[in-house]
Structure formats: structure tokens, C-alpha cells
Amino acid sequence: MPVLECRAATRSFGSGRRRRTALAACTFAAELGEIVGIVGPNGAGKTTLLAAIAGDVRLSGGEIVVHGRRAGTGAARRAVGYAPDPPNAPPELTGLEWLAYLASHRAPTGAARDCLVRWAVGLADLSGFVGRRVATYSRGMAQRLALGAAAVTGDRVVVLDETLNGIDPIVQRRLRGSLSDLAADGRLVVVASHDLGTLERIATRVVVLAAGRVRADVSTAELLGERVAELTLTGSALAGVSRLLTRFRGASRTGHGIAVPLRGGLTVEHVLAVCRQDRVPVAASRVRYRMLEDLLVAAVSADGGVA
Amino acid sequence: MSASPKPLAFRAECELGLQLVIRNRPVRLVVLLVAMVVAMAVAGGVRGNLAAAGRLTFVAGGSLMAVAASRLLAKGAALAAARRAAAPACLHAAGRLTAITVVGGPLVAGMAALLAGSAAGWAPLARLILVGWTYAAAVAALALMLGPIIGASGAASAALVLVWLGGIPPSGMQGVFEAWPPVQRPVVWLWNLLPLGWRAHRLHVEGEMIDAILLGGWVVIGVAVAAWAAARAPVEPARGAL
Numbered sequence: 001m002p003v004l005e006c007r008a009a010t011r012s013f014g015s016g017r018r019r020r021t022a023l024a025a026c027t028f029a030a031e032l033g034e035i036v037g038i039v040g041p042n043g044a045g046k047t048t049l050l051a052a053i054a055g056d057v058r059l060s061g062g063e064i065v066v067h068g069r070r071a072g073t074g075a076a077r078r079a080v081g082y083a084p085d086p087p088n089a090p091p092e093l094t095g096l097e098w099l100a101y102l103a104s105h106r107a108p109t110g111a112a113r114d115c116l117v118r119w120a121v122g123l124a125d126l127s128g129f130v131g132r133r134v135a136t137y138s139r140g141m142a143q144r145l146a147l148g149a150a151a152v153t154g155d156r157v158v159v160l161d162e163t164l165n166g167i168d169p170i171v172q173r174r175l176r177g178s179l180s181d182l183a184a185d186g187r188l189v190v191v192a193s194h195d196l197g198t199l200e201r202i203a204t205r206v207v208v209l210a211a212g213r214v215r216a217d218v219s220t221a222e223l224l225g226e227r228v229a230e231l232t233l234t235g236s237a238l239a240g241v242s243r244l245l246t247r248f249r250g251a252s253r254t255g256h257g258i259a260v261p262l263r264g265g266l267t268v269e270h271v272l273a274v275c276r277q278d279r280v281p282v283a284a285s286r287v288r289y290r291m292l293e294d295l296l297v298a299a300v301s302a303d304g305g306v307a
Numbered sequence: 308m309s310a311s312p313k314p315l316a317f318r319a320e321c322e323l324g325l326q327l328v329i330r331n332r333p334v335r336l337v338v339l340l341v342a343m344v345v346a347m348a349v350a351g352g353v354r355g356n357l358a359a360a361g362r363l364t365f366v367a368g369g370s371l372m373a374v375a376a377s378r379l380l381a382k383g384a385a386l387a388a389a390r391r392a393a394a395p396a397c398l399h400a401a402g403r404l405t406a407i408t409v410v411g412g413p414l415v416a417g418m419a420a421l422l423a424g425s426a427a428g429w430a431p432l433a434r435l436i437l438v439g440w441t442y443a444a445a446v447a448a449l450a451l452m453l454g455p456i457i458g459a460s461g462a463a464s465a466a467l468v469l470v471w472l473g474g475i476p477p478s479g480m481q482g483v484f485e486a487w488p489p490v491q492r493p494v495v496w497l498w499n500l501l502p503l504g505w506r507a508h509r510l511h512v513e514g515e516m517i518d519a520i521l522l523g524g525w526v527v528i529g530v531a532v533a534a535w536a537a538a539r540a541p542v543e544p545a546r547g548a549l
Contacts, residue, residue, distance in 0.1 A: 056390060077393035090384035092330035093323070098388075104319030105392040113315065133330075153391055 002029035003079075003156055003188050004053065008062035011048050011212075022048040024212035025062060030190065030205070032156065035183045037203035037220075038192040039296055045212040046192040047085065050161045053190065054082035067156045081154020083146035085161040091135035095126055095145045098134060102152045116152055123178045124148035125171055140167045147175065151182060158182055160191045164198055176202050196292040200224070206292060208299040215299035226261060226290035229268040231275065232283045233257040240280035247274055252297045259294060262287070316394050320402020321409075327385055328375045328407055333463075337374040338414075341367045345418050354424035357431055361511045362474060363422055364439045365504040368415035369446045369473070373466030375411060376447035379403040380537050381454035381462060389537050396534035400451060404530055407447045412440045438511040445502035445522040446470060448529020455536040473503030501525075 011023040022045045030036045038046050051057040052064055055072035064071035067079040089098045099117045107113035121130055124147040129137065137145065143163050150158050160179075164172055179202055183189050193199055199206060200220060208216040233241060233256065241258055245251050248260040248271065260271050268287050275282050328334050344367055353359050380386055380403060389399040416436040423432050446466060453462035475483075477498040484491035498505075502525040510518035 054390075074393065074395065077390075080393075082391065084387075088384050088387040090323075090327060090388055092326055097322075097326065101319045101323050101388065102392055105316045105394045107315065110315065149391065153393065 001031070003032050003067050004190070005029045005065040006049070006053075006062070007065070009049070009052060009059055009064050010061035011045075011052060011057060012060045021212050023052065023059070026209070026212060026214055027062075028207050028214050028217050030188050032186050032188050033183050034204050035179060035189045035191065035202050037199035037206040037292075038190060038209060039194070039196060039199060039206060039292065040209035040215075041296075041300055044209040046209055047161055048212075049209065050082065050159050050190065050192055051084070053157070053159050054080050054084075056082070056084075079154070079156040080159055081150035081152065081157070082159045083143070083150040083161060083163045085163070086139075087142040087146035089134045089142065089145055089149065091133065094133055095130040095137070095141075095148075096121075098145065099130070099148055099152055102149055106152060106155070120148035120152045123151050123181070125174050125178075140171070143167055144171070144175070147178075151178075154187060157188045157190065160189070160193075162193055164191065164193055165195055172198065196296065200292050206295065208296055210300045216295055218295065220292075223292065223295055224289050226263065227287050228290045228294055229260045229262055229271045229285060229287055230254060231257045231260070231271065231285050233280065234283045237281045237283070240275075240278060243278055244275065244280060247278070250298045252294065252301060257282075261290060261294065261298070313398070316392070316398060317402050317405075319392075320394075320399055321406040323388065324379055324403035324406030325410060327379055327403070328410065331375075331378060334375045334378075337371055341371050341418070345421060349421055353422055357423055357435065358508075358512065360419065360422035360424075361435050361438070361508055362504070364415065364419040364435065365442055365507045366470060366474065367418055368411070368439055368443045369470035369504060370467060371414065372407065372411050372443045372447040373450045373470050374463045376404070376407050376450035377454055377463035377466060378459040379407060379451050379454060380533050381459035383459070385459075386455055386537060396538040397530060399537060400530045400533035404444070404448055404451055404526070404533075407451075408440075408444045411443050411447065415439045415443045434514075435511055438507055441510075441519065441522045442502065442504070442507035445525040445529070448526045448533070449502060452529045452532040452536060455533060469501060469503060473501070474505055474508065476505040476509075 006026050006028050008025040008027055009023050010025055012019055012021045014020055026049060038049065040046055048057055052059055053066065053071055055077045058072060066076040069076040099120050100113060103113040103116040107116050121127055124144045126144055126148055129141055134142065134145065143166055147160060147163050150160060164175060167175065176198065179189050191199065203220050205219050206223065207214055241253055244258050245253065250261045252259050268285060272282060272285060348363050353363060378385055380389060380400060389396065416439060419435045419439045420432060423435055450462050450466040453465055477495050480498045481491060481495050484494050502522050506518045506521060509515055
């Protein structure tokens with residue numbers, strides 16, 4: 001049974017001519033133990049979706065159900081740990097005080113609270129600076145504290161908005177492991193990020209949002225199981241790119257040519273044959289795994305050329 | 308561990324309230340300002356004049372509480388902290404108000420003792436301290452409830468205006484707005500309803516029970532409205548509409 005269900009979640013801001021729709025009938029579901037990546041261009045509605053899951057934004061239509069309760073109710077909010085972007089821990093507090101405050105609302109005893117705080121400090125790798133005031137933190141430190149805070153408060157669902165951005169690669173590698181541990185521990189982790197490489201490594205599923213709608217919802221294993229033929233075109237051949245894009249379903253432009261998903265029995269030989277037929281000389285070709293970026297570009301392009 | 312453990316959570320709210328107040332620069336500046344005003348009044352010979360000591364205690368103590376309490380549940384990190392903790396909203400409001408009352412109360416009491424001096428006698432002094440503390444709690448509740456609605460600066464400003472003008476009794480306000488009857492009525496009505504200095508002064512001098520009930524009632528109203536406002540205040544995405 002899904003722990004998180006978005007059913008035609010809709011949210012608009014403003015009114016009249018200034019009305020803008022951030023979420024338009026956004027629908028998907030996720031289960032405990034999953035790590036779901038939310039990707040999309042700027043303004044796609046990622047932050048609004050995450051805030052709505054956390055109960056910080058009221059929907060204009062549809063509903064979001066968290067652990068059997070409507071998002072925003074007390075029971076649903078107690079099930080969700082949310083790390084917003086930018087992080088919003090009170091600057092007057094130290095990281096340790098902030099975690100202790102949040103843990104006090106979850107733990108039944110002082111000893112359990114201390115235990116929860118120690119666990120969060122280890123999980124988000126905070127030990128080097130947790131005693132300092134939040135006001136003195138760098139962005140990366142604040143993001144890590146937000147992750148620890150979300151882990152403390154999220155009994156079932158941990159929602160992270162761009163939390164892994166701005167963190168150095170060494171720590172980020174450790175945090176990827178921590179997120180996997182949270183999922184293995186039986187929580188749902190929802191991560192919105194523009195860092196597609198990181199999501200490819202940790203997410204079990206990826207939901208692509210564009211203009212507030214879910215454009216694609218695929219498992220990472222399925223995505224990485226697909227192949228893409230990447231053709232390098234030079235000189236006058238680049239003029240043929242737009243023609244080739246119409247010949248292959250899901251093809252997208254790259255910096256130096258095109259990328260064609262090899263689906264439905266399509267092989268790189270077939271692709272090269274079409275290029276020869278269209279008299280488009282190919283300088284080089286290679287076959288690689290399909291990346292999240294390909295999925296994002298294809299999903300967003302299908303939306304009307306946002307990419 | 309999903310059930311909210313109330314005693315631990317209430318203590319955490321009190322501690323957070325203290326940290327938000329004690330570590331805030333504007334609050335420290337107001338404490339300094341109030342200390343200087345009190346020192347000047349003492350040096351100027353206010354001691355022994357119980358009525359004057361009372362009025363000054365209400366203005367100085369009210370100013371201190373207005374600024375300190377305005378940020379306890381204000382939009383921003385303080386409100387977000389309540390949202391992230393996901394406890395019943397009245398717990399946040401009550402815990403943080405308790406903290407400010409426990410810290411601010413003795414300061415107001417000390418101020419009253421300094422201004423009144425021992426010559427006034429112990430019983431009148433104790434009464435001034437009690438009234439001062441009650442008034443300070445009512446002003447704090449008012450600023451606390453405005454925080455989630457209009458933010459820390461707005462709440463502090465509104466509460467400060469009421470503290471400074473609140474010494475004028477309703478009859479005085481009636482006179483001020485005599486030329487504007489449509490404004491006069493609501494202003495006088497508000498002046499009778501809000502926890503203002505004139506009421507604290509009357510309670511101190513005449514001991515009217517209705518004044519004690521109204522000031523005490525404002526503590527309850529403040530907590531209830533703050534809890535309601537904190538639960539309803541939008542915490543929209545910080546980076547804009549989408």
C-alpha cells in the first residue's frame with residue numbers, strides 16, 4: 001500500500017490574469033523503502049509539490065494522502081520530515097539545539113531524544129559543526145542540518161528539496177549512503193534536485209514534472225537498462241539535425257549532434273542507415289546507457305518545447 | 308515514536324522561546340534602553356511616588372515584552388520551527404509565552420521594585436509587582452498573536468504603539484477623536500477591550516476585579532489566537548510563487 005499518494009494535486013497562485021498554476025492534476029504514488037527523485041525545469045512545481053506533501057501549502061484541488069491521512073493534518077505532518085530550500089532553522093540556535101528541539105516532539109523520554117539526536121548527527125555527518133550557531137553555517141552545512149532535522153521528524157516520509165546541492169562531493173557520497181539507509185530502514189525518501197547524476201545513483205524511481213504535471217514516472221533500473229545512440233555531426237551536417245529529430249521518436253539535440261533512444265528493436269546500424277539515406281554525414285557514433293537527462297529532455301520537449 | 312510526548316515537548320518550546328528572545332539583538336537593545344530609562348527615572352527622583360512608578364513600570368515593561376514576544380511565533384524561522392515540530396499549535400504558543408513570562412516577569416518585577424523603592428511599603432510594592440507581571444504577560448500574548456499574522460516587526464510596532472499610547476484612558480481617547488465620530492466609537496471600544504496601560508494602572512490603584520479578569524483573559528486569548536494563526540499562516544515556497 002502506498003505511503004504517499006498524490007491524486008490530481010492542483011495548486012494555483014494569484015487570481016485573474018495573474019493566476020499561475022504550479023501544480024496541475026499531479027498524480028503519482030510511492031511506497032515505503034523507495035527513494036523517489038523529482039526532477040523538472042525551473043518553475044515545474046517541484047518545490048510546491050514537496051511543500052504540499054509536508055502540509056505547508058494548501059491545495060486548490062485534488063488531494064495528497066500521507067500514511068493514510070490527508071496532507072496538512074496533524075497526523076500527516078507528524079509522518080513527514082521536510083527539508084525546505086532554503087533551510088529554515090532558527091539562526092539563534094546551534095545545530096544541536098535545533099535537533100534537540102525537534103527530537104523533543106518525537107521522543108518519549110530525554111534519553112530517547114538524545115539517542116535520536118546522536119543518530120541524526122551521524123546520519124547527516126554534522127559532528128564537525130553541530131555545536132555552532134546556525135547563523136554561522138555555510139549553505140552546505142545548513143543543507144546537512146536540514147537533512148538531519150528532516151530525518152528526526154520524518155517517521156515515514158523524508159522530503160528533501162535540493163538538499164544535496166551545494167554539498168562537497170566527499171560528504172555528498174556519505175549522504176547518499178545515509179539516504180539509502182533511511183530507505184532500507186523502511187521510510188520513503190522524496191528528493192527534488194537538479195543534480196541528475198546524484199539522482200541516477202540513489203533514486204529507485206524518478207518522476208519528471210513539467211508545468212505542474214507528471215510527464216514521466218519510471219524506475220531508475222528501467223531507465224538505465226535502455227540504450228541511446230549518440231551521433232556526432234560536424235560542419236554542414238549540423239544543418240541536418242532538425243530533419244533527423246523528426247525521423248526518430250524521442251530523439252533530442254545534444255551539443256554536437258543528436259541522441260536517439262534505441263527502443264522497439266531500433267539499432268545504431270538502423271540509425272546510421274537513415275543518416276546515410278538523408279545524406280547527413282556522421283563524424284562519430286557511440287552507444288551509451290540512457291541517462292536521466294535524456295528522460296528529462298524528452299519529457300519536457302514533449303510538453304511543447306520547454307527545453 | 309509518533310505520539311507527541313507533551314512534557315518534553317512543552318519544555319522544548321519553553322527553551323526555544325528563551326533562546327529566540329535572549330539571543331536576539333533587538334531584544335537586547337530594548338533591555339538596554341529600558342534599563343537606561345529606569346536608571347534615569349530613579350536618578351530623577353521617581354522613587355517613593357507609587358503611581359508614577361507604576362506608570363513607568365507599565366510602559367517600560369510593556370515595551371520590553373512587546374519587542375521580545377513579537378518574534379516568538381513570527382513568520383520566518385520561529386513559525387517554521389512550529390511547523391516542522393508538528394505538535395498542536397497551542398503547545399507552541401503556550402510554551403513560548405511561558406518562557407517570555409518567566410524571563411520577562413522578574414525583569415518587570417525588578418523594575419517595579421527599583422522604581423517604587425522600599426519606602427512605598429511591602430504590600431503596595433507586591434501589588435505593583437503582581438499587576439506589572441500580569442500586564443507584561445497580557446502584552447506579550449498580544450504581540451505573540453500578532454507575530455504569525457503580520458510578522459515580528461509589525462507585531463512589535465503595533466504592540467509598542469499600544470503600550471505607549473495605552474496610558475491614555477478611554478475618556479481621553481474620546482476627547483481626542485471628538486471631531487471624528489465614525490472613528491471615535493471603534494477607538495473607544497478598542498481602548499476598552501485591549502490590554503492597555505490605563506487598565507493596569509486602574510488595577511494597581513483601585514484594584515478593580517474586571518481589570519484583572521480582562522488582562523488575564525488576554526493571556527488566554529493571545530495563546531488561542533496565536534495557535535490558530537500559526538496553524539493557518541501560509542508557509543509558501545520561499546523562492547516565489549512556483
